[in-house]
Amino acid sequence: MWEAAPGTFAGGTATRVDERIWAIDLGFQGWDQVVYAYLLASPDGGELALIETGPAATLPALRAGIAAAGFDIAQLTKIFVSHIHLDHSGGAGVIVREQPDVRVFVHPIGAPHLIDPARLVNSAARLYGDRMDALWGEVVLVPEDRVVSLSDAETLDAAGHVLSVLFTPGHASHHVAYWEPELGAVFTGDVGGVRMPGADFALPPAPPPDLAPDDWVVSTDRLRQTGPRRLYLTHGGPIDDVSEHLDQLMPNLAAAEDICREAMLAGADDAEVTELLQTHTEGRIGAAVTELPGIVQRYGWASPSFLSALGFRRLLARRGEIPKP
Numbered sequence: 180m181w182e183a184a185p186g187t188f189a190g191g192t193a194t195r196v197d198e199r200i201w202a203i204d205l206g207f208q209g210w211d212q213v214v215y216a217y218l219l220a221s222p223d224g225g226e227l228a229l230i231e232t233g234p235a236a237t238l239p240a241l242r243a244g245i246a247a248a249g250f251d252i253a254q255l256t257k258i259f260v261s262h263i264h265l266d267h268s269g270g271a272g273v274i275v276r277e278q279p280d281v282r283v284f285v286h287p288i289g290a291p292h293l294i295d296p297a298r299l300v301n302s303a304a305r306l307y308g309d310r311m312d313a314l315w316g317e318v319v320l321v322p323e324d325r326v327v328s329l330s331d332a333e334t335l336d337a338a339g340h341v342l343s344v345l346f347t348p349g350h351a352s353h354h355v356a357y358w359e360p361e362l363g364a365v366f367t368g369d370v371g372g373v374r375m376p377g378a379d380f381a382l383p384p385a386p387p388p389d390l391a392p393d394d395w396v397v398s399t400d401r402l403r404q405t406g407p408r409r410l411y412l413t414h415g416g417p418i419d420d421v422s423e424h425l426d427q428l429m430p431n432l433a434a435a436e437d438i439c440r441e442a443m444l445a446g447a448d449d450a451e452v453t454e455l456l457q458t459h460t461e462g463r464i465g466a467a468v469t470e471l472p473g474i475v476q477r478y479g480w481a482s483p484s485f486l487s488a489l490g491f492r493r494l495l496a497r498r499g500e501i502p503k504p
């Protein structure tokens with residue numbers, strides 16, 4: 180974990196992935212493909228919306244990506260976030276501080292944490308310690324009157340695109356995915372898992388505090404029921420073999436849970452469980468693929484094994500299956 184990228188990829192590339200949609204690679208921690216934001220433009224190019232911002236630390240890459248796509252961030256009117264984990268929405272506050280007309284759309288449970296990020300920052304600081312700043316940058320509040328709480332199944336305009344809101348708990352209780360019916364695409368945030376180009380393995384990130392596999396199963400079915408031809412993952416980019424991807428996601432989550440339960444019942448500590456999960460993940464990525472430079476590291480940056488170990492420990496303790504930590 181925390182392995183530096185071999186190159187110095189600064190991010191800021193924009194790939195046109197659909198009609199008036201670009202995937203902006205944020206170059207998270209020097210790695211490509213690990214964290215994306217999606218840029219949506221109106222037919223006349225005059226209005227922009229973002230799905231995800233990435234952390235504040237990668238805002239220079241976000242701005243460069245918007246420019247590379249041929250636009251100016253000053254045209255941005257709306258930000259839609261999948262959830263409030265800092266790799267997805269950490270940059271929203273800084274953007275709104277600079278462009279006070281921008282509104283941020285978020286699940287109602289997530290909204291208070293954008294308005295007052297103190298608790299979010301404290302819990303992240305417990306996990307990341309002195310790496311906080313390098314990972315996430317400055318976490319700035321979004322003024323209350325700029326935050327819009329979403330309703331499930333509502334339909335919204337996003338720079339001329341239609342976005343239908345899918346409440347999709349499991350990875351986090353306040354997780355939302357966005358379905359674009361005209362394109363047949365879902366922007367999945369983390370509920371669609373992590374999948375790096377070149378690999379087949381769909382990794383469900385399982386962090387604390389409110390990991391809920393039963394809810395996640397229902398949410399995965401919900402993604403499936405929209406009948407998408409494509410998923411836009413925040414971690415890894417577009418996925419076109421949608422059924423194969425979604426079909427393995429929940430079995431993979433269950434397998435990781437079983438590994439954690441068995442190890443924790445046998446008294447394994449967090450470091451030992453992390454090691455077991457990491458070994459399992461590398462095995463599932465597969466020997467042929469793990470030789471691709473950086474693929475294991477990319478999965479690790481998108482979904483660190485130590486974080487999933489903590490997530491499963493909290494889940495299993497909450498269910499009374501293991502002693503409280």
Ligand SMILES: [Zn+2]
Nearest residue numbers: 262264350369
């Ligand atoms: Zn997350």
